[in-house]
């Protein structure tokens with residue numbers, strides 16, 4: 555099952571498999587999500603979904619049950 559993932563503010567949309575790592579998807583889209591620990595503890599990779607939910611991309615796979623997902627990259631992550 556695939557869904558469309560749209561990255562803002564660049565406005566790039568790519569196709570992704572459910573369960574795929576969001577970092578891999580972003581990479582394929584040519585979008586770079588800042589990362590640090592890759593283990594869910596530093597919050598460097600924090601992005602926001604279209605429903606306002608804030609997630610850490612390094613520990614979040616593409617969720618099932620949606621046809622489209624919009625991911626907002628914070629242009630100014632707070633460390």
Ligand code: FES
Pocket residue numbers: 588589590591592593594595596597598599600610611612613
């Ligand atoms: S890279 Fe550290 S929380 Fe994701």
